[in-house]
Amino acid sequence: MTPKLFGFWRSLATCRVRVALALKGIKAEEVSINLMQGQQHGAEYRAVNPQSLVPALVIDNGPPLFQSMAILEYLEETHPQPPLLPPDPRGRARVRGLAQIVAADSHPLIVPRIRTYLEKELHVDEAGRTRWAQHWILEALKAIEAHLVGEPETGRFCHGDTPTLADICLATQVFGTQFFNCDTSGVPAVMRIFGECMKIEAFDRAQPLKQPGAPKELKH
Amino acid sequence: MTPKLFGFWRSLATCRVRVALALKGIKAEEVSINLMQGQQHGAEYRAVNPQSLVPALVIDNGPPLFQSMAILEYLEETHPQPPLLPPDPRGRARVRGLAQIVAADSHPLIVPRIRTYLEKELHVDEAGRTRWAQHWILEALKAIEAHLVGEPETGRFCHGDTPTLADICLATQVFGTQFFNCDTSGVPAVMRIFGECMKIEAFDRAQPLKQPGAPKELKH
Numbered sequence: 001m002t003p004k005l006f007g008f009w010r011s012l013a014t015c016r017v018r019v020a021l022a023l024k025g026i027k028a029e030e031v032s033i034n035l036m037q038g039q040q041h042g043a044e045y046r047a048v049n050p051q052s053l054v055p056a057l058v059i060d061n062g063p064p065l066f067q068s069m070a071i072l073e074y075l076e077e078t079h080p081q082p083p084l085l086p087p088d089p090r091g092r093a094r095v096r097g098l099a100q101i102v103a104a105d106s107h108p109l110i111v112p113r114i115r116t117y118l119e120k121e122l123h124v125d126e127a128g129r130t131r132w133a134q135h136w137i138l139e140a141l142k143a144i145e146a147h148l149v150g151e152p153e154t155g156r157f158c159h160g161d162t163p164t165l166a167d168i169c170l171a172t173q174v175f176g177t178q179f180f181n182c183d184t185s186g187v188p189a190v191m192r193i194f195g196e197c198m199k200i201e202a203f204d205r206a207q208p209l210k211q212p213g214a215p216k217e218l219k220h
Numbered sequence: 221m222t223p224k225l226f227g228f229w230r231s232l233a234t235c236r237v238r239v240a241l242a243l244k245g246i247k248a249e250e251v252s253i254n255l256m257q258g259q260q261h262g263a264e265y266r267a268v269n270p271q272s273l274v275p276a277l278v279i280d281n282g283p284p285l286f287q288s289m290a291i292l293e294y295l296e297e298t299h300p301q302p303p304l305l306p307p308d309p310r311g312r313a314r315v316r317g318l319a320q321i322v323a324a325d326s327h328p329l330i331v332p333r334i335r336t337y338l339e340k341e342l343h344v345d346e347a348g349r350t351r352w353a354q355h356w357i358l359e360a361l362k363a364i365e366a367h368l369v370g371e372p373e374t375g376r377f378c379h380g381d382t383p384t385l386a387d388i389c390l391a392t393q394v395f396g397t398q399f400f401n402c403d404t405s406g407v408p409a410v411m412r413i414f415g416e417c418m419k420i421e422a423f424d425r426a427q428p429l430k431q432p433g434a435p436k437e438l439k440h
Contacts, residue, residue, distance in 0.1 A: 117352075
């Protein structure tokens with residue numbers, strides 16, 4: 001059975017899984033769950049993922065996998081080539097740590113449910129919500145920048161010369177800077193590595209604006 | 221050299237690492253970084269972790285490890301006994317997914333830097349900030365509850381009958397409900413498993429209120 005990725009064109013967490021599937025040469029059918037229309041809250045999708053979040057991945061005839069980073073680890077364990085984690089535990093810890101700076105400390109702060117809460121419950125206007133998103137996106141990228149600049153493991157990519165989970169998270173986070181019109185001039189090492197990622201077809205074709213349903217360009 | 225855990229009595233991410241070290245029988249010296257006094261922003265601690273967050277772990281004569289979930293995976297790889305992840309990739313994905321519901325989708329929303337931003341930048345009063353914390357803590361626990369109730373892998377603990385990374389995240393999240401006075405009556409499976417965790421000395425002794433520097437009881 002062809003793997004099925006439940007996602008949305010704009011979802012950066014879905015994008016992570018899309019890149020990893022492409023890097024590993026796994027073909028998946030994508031099912032769009034329209035987050036803007038609230039489709040994630042419907043009974044049909046809650047049966048797939050009770051948390052009402054994308055992505056979810058149905059693969060290897062099992063129940064749906066959930067949480068993007070858990071899915072990436074599963075893909076790494078079951079489809080080890082090409083590796084997206086280094087072979088040594090300390091290198092793996094560095095890559096996972098860089099990835100978590102995005103996946104835990106930043107991206108969850110800017111997703112639709114948070115922006116909706118800011119708007120509806122806390123009455124934060126659109127300019128305030130945009131500043132919120134810009135702030136937390138850049139906080140994470142600045143933390144990653146400090147690691148990249150200060151540590152000898154940094155190479156063409158975040159950790160050596162091949163892409164890892166850290167680069168997947170870095171690249172999707174930079175897509176987020178485009179959504180929220182962030183000034184990325186303060187994170188040159190991040191942007192250099194983003195450029196390297198975008199030379200790879202798996203990253204380029206996975207980007208939000210190249211997905212079905214995406215607008216031709218982003219409005220700021 | 222004795223491993224050194226940089227943390228804070230109240231930090232739930234530090235607590236995760238403290239539990240894992242104890243479960244694996246690794247003795248570590250704990251260095252308190254007072255988050256309430258802003259010690260994490262000082263030059264001395266930034267040299268340990270440029271992201272100015274706790275925890276960080278110095279172990280095995282290497283540079284500091286950062287990000288709690290990356291540290292837990294490192295400990296699992298280098299000190300595999302007792303295992304905190306199941307042996308099968310699908311089971312590991314479930315455990316990591318449950319853990320990430322807390323570590324990515326909830327806990328980062330309630331940490332001091334977010335509460336400070338809500339207060340200083342968005343002028344949200346204390347009642348509003350408490351409602352924010354309660355809301356996001358419970359959203360995660362409700363999602364975990366749905367998995368626990370609906371899936372056959374649930375046992376005495378989140379996944380089978382021994383504690384895993386999922387239980388570590390669940391337990392620390394329940395400590396968070398105590399900080400913010402959350403009503404946990406809607407998540408009985410979560411609370412049952414929390415009770416199982418607290419029968420284990422590694423969990424009990426790692427809890428925030430039993431750390432040096434903690435107040436005798438929480439003020440609500």
